[in-house]
Amino acid sequence: MRKILSLALLLALILSDGWTQEVWPGDVNNNGKANTVDLLFWGLAYGAEGPARADQNTDWSAQPLPTLWANNFPNGLNFAYADCNGDGIVNDDDFSDAIDDNFGLEHPPVTADFYANAAGAAPRLRLTPSATLVQEGAMVNIGLSIDDADLPIADFYGLAIKLSYTTNLLAGDDGPDFDLVENSWVDADESYVQEMYVDDGIMGTAELGLTRTNQLAIAVGSGDLGTFSIIMEDIIVGLEVDTFTLRIDSVLLIDQHFGRIPVIPDTTQIIIAKDTSKLTTLNHNLWLEEGDVELVVFPNPATHFLQISTSVGIEQLLLVDQLGRTEIIVDRPITSGNYRWYLNDRKPGIYWLQVKTTVGILSRKLVIAPS
Numbered sequence: 001m002r003k004i005l006s007l008a009l010l011l012a013l014i015l016s017d018g019w020t021q022e023v024w025p026g027d028v029n030n031n032g033k034a035n036t037v038d039l040l041f042w043g044l045a046y047g048a049e050g051p052a053r054a055d056q057n058t059d060w061s062a063q064p065l066p067t068l069w070a071n072n073f074p075n076g077l078n079f080a081y082a083d084c085n086g087d088g089i090v091n092d093d094d095f096s097d098a099i100d101d102n103f104g105l106e107h108p109p110v111t112a113d114f115y116a117n118a119a120g121a122a123p124r125l126r127l128t129p130s131a132t133l134v135q136e137g138a139m140v141n142i143g144l145s146i147d148d149a150d151l152p153i154a155d156f157y158g159l160a161i162k163l164s165y166t167t168n169l170l171a172g173d174d175g176p177d178f179d180l181v182e183n184s185w186v187d188a189d190e191s192y193v194q195e196m197y198v199d200d201g202i203m204g205t206a207e208l209g210l211t212r213t214n215q216l217a218i219a220v221g222s223g224d225l226g227t228f229s230i231i232m233e234d235i236i237v238g239l240e241v242d243t244f245t246l247r248i249d250s251v252l253l254i255d256q257h258f259g260r261i262p263v264i265p266d267t268t269q270i271i272i273a274k275d276t277s278k279l280t281t282l283n284h285n286l287w288l289e290e291g292d293v294e295l296v297v298f299p300n301p302a303t304h305f306l307q308i309s310t311s312v313g314i315e316q317l318l319l320v321d322q323l324g325r326t327e328i329i330v331d332r333p334i335t336s337g338n339y340r341w342y343l344n345d346r347k348p349g350i351y352w353l354q355v356k357t358t359v360g361i362l363s364r365k366l367v368i369a370p371s
């Protein structure tokens with residue numbers, strides 16, 4: 001009997017709100033996960049006050065919802081969800097003790113965060129590296145900015161992005177650092193702006209959140225939002241060059257009413273070389289992936305000769321052995337077509353062909369077999 005009653009009660013609770021009547025501290029949008037999108041909701045509710053919870057803590061567990069607050073988010077969710085620690089006010093403690101502390105934790109089912117990536121004519125997030133070709137061990141800064149030349153954003157309130165990057169190429173197995181630009185257009189009115197940046201160097205992922213807190217939007221201005229900084233570690237023996245990629249996978253930019261403004265994300269690549277002087281003749285410092293161009297190397301394994309069939313021009317062809325020793329095979333531009341080189345008496349073993357084409361660099365593993 002008691003079980004039937006509690007089921008009926010649960011059903012009534014679900015029907016009354018359309019969702020569960022529990023607060024998970026840090027999951028402000030109640031989608032099952034604490035992340036930087038919750039920071040955006042927190043920013044909209046910042047400063048609001050309402051009934052406190054009976055049990056005030058920030059443990060990652062279901063907390064009974066208090067009496068509903070006077071305000072709701074535009075999606076209908078009550079502001080009480082933004083009071084993560086349950087003390088009756090939405091302030092910095094809710095961010096630092098719950099959203100930040102419980103970042104990444106989930107209580108399934110996890111539903112969508114509704115990122116709004118754009119394609120075509122839309123404002124654009126830009127990743128601008130200080131260099132695209134560096135020596136191993138070098139430090140590179142990558143500026144993050146919004147380019148709204150095509151479509152000005154008059155109503156910036158907050159931004160949340162998810163990033164991914166190449167693992168194993170950064171010093172200390174760490175992710176990129178991020179520094180927010182101080183006194184930028186984001187807080188041109190000197191309002192309080194909260195930033196949140198979390199990276200996972202093992203997974204190669206990071207999230208950045210940025211929100212205003214005064215319920216007033218601001219127009220996007222010129223200049224960087226912030227800077228990612230990375231130190232390129234030594235590349236592995238056997239490789240002449242390697243490529244670090246930083247990619248914005250998802251972006252959510254909102255106005256002060258949680259209107260989503262679609263934005264085009266960006267990707268940047270930085271080539272790390274043992275000896276950059278060998279690569280400076282490149283027209284495009286772009287690391288090609290398999291399938292980007294038609295370039296066939298055969299036979300492989302090779303014995304007496306090597307034949308290359310290419311659909312694009314080649315500027316330089318390097319043969320790199322497993323100790324990283326490099327030999328230039330072709331040092332002047334050749335056009336598309338079929339070419340043959342004799343291997344003469346090169347030592348059998350595993351090599352890499354570094355092919356600098358007119359559209360980018362690619363690498364092919366090559367085995368030279370005993371003849």
Ligand SMILES: [Ca+2]
Binds near residue numbers: 026032033034
């Ligand atoms: Ca959430």
Ligand SMILES: [Ca+2]
Binds near residue numbers: 082083
């Ligand atoms: Ca609070």
